[in-house]
Amino acid sequence: MPKDGLHQTMLRVEDAPLLTGRGQFFDDLPTPHGTVHAAILRSPHAHAKITDISTDAARRLAGVHAVLTGEDYASVASPLMVGVKLPIECWPIAQNKVRYVGEPVAVVLADDRYIAEDAVDLIDVSYDTLAPVIDPLKALADDAPVLHDEMGSNLGADRYFSYGDPDGAFAEADHVVEISVRYPRNSCTPIETYGVLTRWDPHTRSYDVLSNFQGPFSIHPVIARALNVPGNRLRLRTPEDSGGSFGIKQGVFPYIALLSACARLTDRPVKWVEDRLEHLTASVSATNRAITLRAAVTAKGRVTALDYDQVEDVGAYLRAPEPATLYRMHGNLCGAYDIANLRVRNRIVMTNKTPTGLNRGFGGPQIYFALERLMQRIAVELGLDPVNVARDNLISSGAFPYRTASGATYDSGDYQNAFDTALKDGRYDALCQKRDAARAQGRLYGIGLTVAVEPSVSNMGYLSTALTPAERAKAGQKNGAQSCATIAIDPVGSITVQIDSVPQGQGHKTVAASIVAERFGLEPGAITVVAAMDTGKDAWSIAAGNYSSRFAAASAGAVRIAAGRLRERIAAIAASQLDARPEDIEFGNGKVFIASNPEAALAFARVASTGHWAPGTLPEGIAAPMRETAIWTAPELTAPTEEDGINSSLCHAFIFDFCGVEIDPVTHEARVDHYVTMHDCGTILHEGMVEGQIRGAFAQAVGAALYEEYAYDDDGAFLAGTLADYPVPTVHEIPDLTILHTCTPSPLTPLGAKGVGEGNCMSTPVCIANAVADALAPASGNVDVTLPLSPARIASYLPDEPAPPEGIAQPRPGPGKGLSGQGEAHVGAAPQEIWDLLMDADQLAAIIPGAHGVKRLSPTHFLADVTLGVGPVKGRYRVQVGLSDLDAPNNATLTGKAGGALGTGEGSGRVTLTPDGSGGTVIGYSYDAAVGGKVASVGGRLLDGAAKIVIGQFFAALGRRAGDAPQPDGIIARMCGWIGGRR
Amino acid sequence: MRRLTATERHPVRFTLNGKPAEGTAHPRMLLSDFLRGVQGATGTHVGCEHGVCGACTVRIDGAMARSCLTFAVQIEGAEIDTVEALAPAPARLSVLQDAFRKHHALQCGFCTPGILMSLDTLLATESQADAERIRDVLSGHLCRCTGYQPIVAAALDAAQTLREETDNA
Structure with a gap:
């Protein structure tokens, strides 16, 4: 429903500059003279003690200004504050120990980025590796490796909540249905990466930072505290344009702290632009979570209680604002359902993975994956239609405003109407017929449903629900969410608006211009809106920024309030000049006039500029209409109650999705055939932008459902370091989408709008998962599906996966870069000759592929410098080789450990030498190896082949040294052929 | 060399x-x-x-x-x-750029320059490009904001306009 005659379809004011290459993104802006460029050396290990950092060679490189480490940072700055009381220190750069792959270890500052990266390769770090822990549930085990010794375990917090009478409801339940799910790590990965440009002024002891940070500005005090300055000595500015964020650019803040300290230490402006490998490996990730969810259910499928047990994996550090992902949905744990009884156990656990933070949907995808998978399971186990189970449990139309068990107030809605409208207009019946027909032909076709409540405008107090009531009382109450907007009228009566929402493409400037233009009867194109934020001069609060879909509901409302106040003052001035009453004044076509006599009109610009030119003529009691800042928070956003009730968000939109998915019988690819999404997001301020938000979130959710995962190997190696390994969907992967709307305006927001930006990131992954589970059901029964539903994973759920052909090993399931293999080579020399070669450092130097020199440290230990290429990554490694279990000249065990700027490797192999009876030797070998660091992140798919090639080269060289043409087995011979023998 | x-x-x-x-x-x-x-x-x-x-x-x-x-x-x-170089004059947009604006084929606009270069090249060389061909070329680009559908719509619209301009010339 249009409101206020907004220009709902107006073209975006943002677009023309962006379309013509005139955007003002971070890296498009000029840098001050003397700026030095940073490159960051990062840990290749998931868990290790740093025993030495040698920076001399890097410092000596021409063009390098400084090489700084954790020790240097600690000399001028402090750890980052943690949101809940924990005895851990969260540093933005490693202090003596690394806890995840990609953790910063050193920073090089140089004349340009190319030189800085050269110098990074010259830093020599020695590590003592420690056992890592990657799985959140294993991290809770008594014997798990501990990340933070000060804590004694990996458990960051353990809170229990109870609302209503869950014990009674479970005792009386006809059925108890339970589901255990894992939600994976993923990220909405903006195409523009992080950027920071920072300066230190030693005289005022202040920092001036430009960064594409997205807010929330509750992080500003965290940065200021880390840099040991008061808030007014940290000026944080954002560029006018930002290339997407989706929550992710909240996570730039540790780098703001780190690089600002570098600027202070070197007394130079410092600039850093994150590269894609850094972004994927170590920027920020959504949390992965293990959830066991139980429901008390009546015989008719009515849910009377829920019991959540959640283990939230926040990665290696609890980084602000975490554990917010776990608590953002705390008021919404029963979704769109009328469930009065609720029990919750929330645990936070640390593992050797990248710290987590904001990501579109923020807690919603995790909750709805558990809740909506459970609702489908209830229907299956009770033999009910999932449509009826969902509908019968919905909050009823007359119940609004509705208070949820855990304390949220759902502001408005008509869920049944939206639900029924979607079934009808989205042709649900036809979809069911299609499924039945497909199944009759033996095809794998399923239907999934999701209902969801999409919260928006987060209560800044919700995070304190993570504290006990006693801790909250001690820490002081937190609540509310201030939105700020400033409208300025200049001496010619033209208007500039400053917004606090830090947009990254959502079109906030267009909507703000439309709101202000409507209030003043002007053309939207005449209004200038500034989105670049400057904490040094703009109005802002901790709630400023672009998150929790707060713009339409809150920031836009503040714009309207400010415009309304100026309008009243201008109307009063016009009334005095026209000799009329202020309430009879109207605005239109650039004029201010008397409603009953439009001829009696004044130019808007003339009246509006009166404050500048003739303040003496203003009517008594009317302030000059030159600048108005509106600061608005909803009174409904109260602090958590004594009973842990929390109104975690202000607005609650409704979503109902359903889809049909078919699984390809040969490739096992899941193809979304038909997808309908129904939204009630209150008043729509701009139709095109609302559709854009829905389509964008949907596309990201399809990626999360079917393709994307920040995958780690068991040893903590990160496996998704390129956009080929982290497969963001292209146009070919995004199915058609039918979008439907109903509208119940929010009574709590100035414009009746609710957030709409995150809903499909919450609803779509589980909707597709439910459809896949339904498609699998006839063949496989109940399947606990896990995202992403890749073809390999779907194949693992199907019962009759054909056995691989004879002689072909079963491929390892899922991603992985552990290497193992075995083979034989035949060399025309006696075992003793071979043995002597293997024990001789000089001979080994000629045999090991890529070796520059081999040093014999002891009779059984060698050190080699080796250059190896794996796929796109060619680098130099220092390799330590040890020989053990020596049984001359029959067999030996070789253990190797390699390290270099591009990664690490560790492995062992057994070599046996057997006389072939005619003077030669059959060399048998088997090996197990694992690699980490960059080479694992970007070359994972190529490693197996590369290892076989290197081994082939080794035996070929060994054969040549032994004075005989090599006769390795077929595959190795072919590979030697491919690579042309030695290089 | x-x-x-x-x-x-x-x-x-x-x-x-x-x-x-x-x-x-x-x-x-x-x-x-x-x-x-x-x-x-x-x-x-x-x-x-x-x-x-x-x-x-x-x-x-x-x-x-x-x-x-x-x-x-x-x-x-x-x-x-x-x-x-795509716009015909500093304060104007090309047919393709204008179609992008009309169809909300961009949000943050960061990936947009690359997409415009590919689609502009396509439309200049294959005036009859249909949705399938446009999707084929677009699949060489990642966009995280739009979900791609508006980009395809904009390109189809621009292709139509360009064909009409050619026909009327």
């Missing part, structure tokens, strides 16, 4: 958006960095530096190319077109 010394800057003379241009670059400098940092043509964006996202796409001698996978010294003597 020229033999270049790794440690020295080498002159690069080329045509940028129809005008003669020159600068110097070390042999390892990427064309994307050269265009943005040396030439000041910041409309071309860098999203991944490994050739997947397509944000850095430019036209080299009439063909689409990833500027992040091209060295600056390779463009000696070449004609380079970037997003800055």
Whole structure:
């Protein structure tokens, strides 16, 4: 429903500059003279003690200004504050120990980025590796490796909540249905990466930072505290344009702290632009979570209680604002359902993975994956239609405003109407017929449903629900969410608006211009809106920024309030000049006039500029209409109650999705055939932008459902370091989408709008998962599906996966870069000759592929410098080789450990030498190896082949040294052929 | 081919958006960095530096190319077109750019310059390009904001307009 005659379809004011290459993104802006460029050396290990950092060679490189480490940072700055009381220190750069792959270890500052990266390769770090822990549930085990010794375990917090009478409801339940799910790590990965440009002024002891940070500005005090300055000595500015964020650019803040300290230490402006490998490996990730969810259910499928047990994996550090992902949905744990009884156990656990933070949907995808998978399971186990189970449990139309068990107030809605409208207009019946027909032909076709409540405008107090009531009382109450907007009228009566929402493409400037233009009867194109934020001069609060879909509901409302106040003052001035009453004044076509006599009109610009030119003529009691800042928070956003009730968000939109998915019988690819999404997001301020938000979130959710995962190997190696390994969907992967709307305006927001930006990131992954589970059901029964539903994973759920052909090993399931293999080579020399070669450092130097020199440290230990290429990554490694279990000249065990700027490797192999009876030797070998660091992140798919090639080269060289043409087995011979023998 | 010394800057003379241009670059400098940092043509964006996202796409001698996978010294003597050249005049938009605005085919606009370069090249060379062909070309680009559908709609609309303009000419 249009409101206020907004220009709902107006073209975006943002677009023309962006379309013509005139955007003002971070890296498009000029840098001050003397700026030095940073490159960051990062840990290749998931868990290790740093025993030495040698920076001399890097410092000596021409063009390098400084090489700084954790020790240097600690000399001028402090750890980052943690949101809940924990005895851990969260540093933005490693202090003596690394806890995840990609953790910063050193920073090089140089004349340009190319030189800085050269110098990074010259830093020599020695590590003592420690056992890592990657799985959140294993991290809770008594014997798990501990990340933070000060804590004694990996458990960051353990809170229990109870609302209503869950014990009674479970005792009386006809059925108890339970589901255990894992939600994976993923990220909405903006195409523009992080950027920071920072300066230190030693005289005022202040920092001036430009960064594409997205807010929330509750992080500003965290940065200021880390840099040991008061808030007014940290000026944080954002560029006018930002290339997407989706929550992710909240996570730039540790780098703001780190690089600002570098600027202070070197007394130079410092600039850093994150590269894609850094972004994927170590920027920020959504949390992965293990959830066991139980429901008390009546015989008719009515849910009377829920019991959540959640283990939230926040990665290696609890980084602000975490554990917010776990608590953002705390008021919404029963979704769109009328469930009065609720029990919750929330645990936070640390593992050797990248710290987590904001990501579109923020807690919603995790909750709805558990809740909506459970609702489908209830229907299956009770033999009910999932449509009826969902509908019968919905909050009823007359119940609004509705208070949820855990304390949220759902502001408005008509869920049944939206639900029924979607079934009808989205042709649900036809979809069911299609499924039945497909199944009759033996095809794998399923239907999934999701209902969801999409919260928006987060209560800044919700995070304190993570504290006990006693801790909250001690820490002081937190609540509310201030939105700020400033409208300025200049001496010619033209208007500039400053917004606090830090947009990254959502079109906030267009909507703000439309709101202000409507209030003043002007053309939207005449209004200038500034989105670049400057904490040094703009109005802002901790709630400023672009998150929790707060713009339409809150920031836009503040714009309207400010415009309304100026309008009243201008109307009063016009009334005095026209000799009329202020309430009879109207605005239109650039004029201010008397409603009953439009001829009696004044130019808007003339009246509006009166404050500048003739303040003496203003009517008594009317302030000059030159600048108005509106600061608005909803009174409904109260602090958590004594009973842990929390109104975690202000607005609650409704979503109902359903889809049909078919699984390809040969490739096992899941193809979304038909997808309908129904939204009630209150008043729509701009139709095109609302559709854009829905389509964008949907596309990201399809990626999360079917393709994307920040995958780690068991040893903590990160496996998704390129956009080929982290497969963001292209146009070919995004199915058609039918979008439907109903509208119940929010009574709590100035414009009746609710957030709409995150809903499909919450609803779509589980909707597709439910459809896949339904498609699998006839063949496989109940399947606990896990995202992403890749073809390999779907194949693992199907019962009759054909056995691989004879002689072909079963491929390892899922991603992985552990290497193992075995083979034989035949060399025309006696075992003793071979043995002597293997024990001789000089001979080994000629045999090991890529070796520059081999040093014999002891009779059984060698050190080699080796250059190896794996796929796109060619680098130099220092390799330590040890020989053990020596049984001359029959067999030996070789253990190797390699390290270099591009990664690490560790492995062992057994070599046996057997006389072939005619003077030669059959060399048998088997090996197990694992690699980490960059080479694992970007070359994972190529490693197996590369290892076989290197081994082939080794035996070929060994054969040549032994004075005989090599006769390795077929595959190795072919590979030697491919690579042309030695290089 | 020229033999270049790794440690020295080498002159690069080329045509940028129809005008003669020159600068110097070390042999390892990427064309994307050269265009943005040396030439000041910041409309071309860098999203991944490994050739997947397509944000850095430019036209080299009439063909689409990833500027992040091209060295600056390779463009000696070449004609380079970037997003800055697409509009017919400073305050106007091309047919394709205008269609993007009309169909909300961009949000943050960071990937947009590369997509415009590819689709502009397509429409210039294949006036009959249909939805399937447009999707084929678009699949060389990643966009995280729009879900792609509005981009396809904009390209189809622009193709239609361009055909009508040609028919009426």
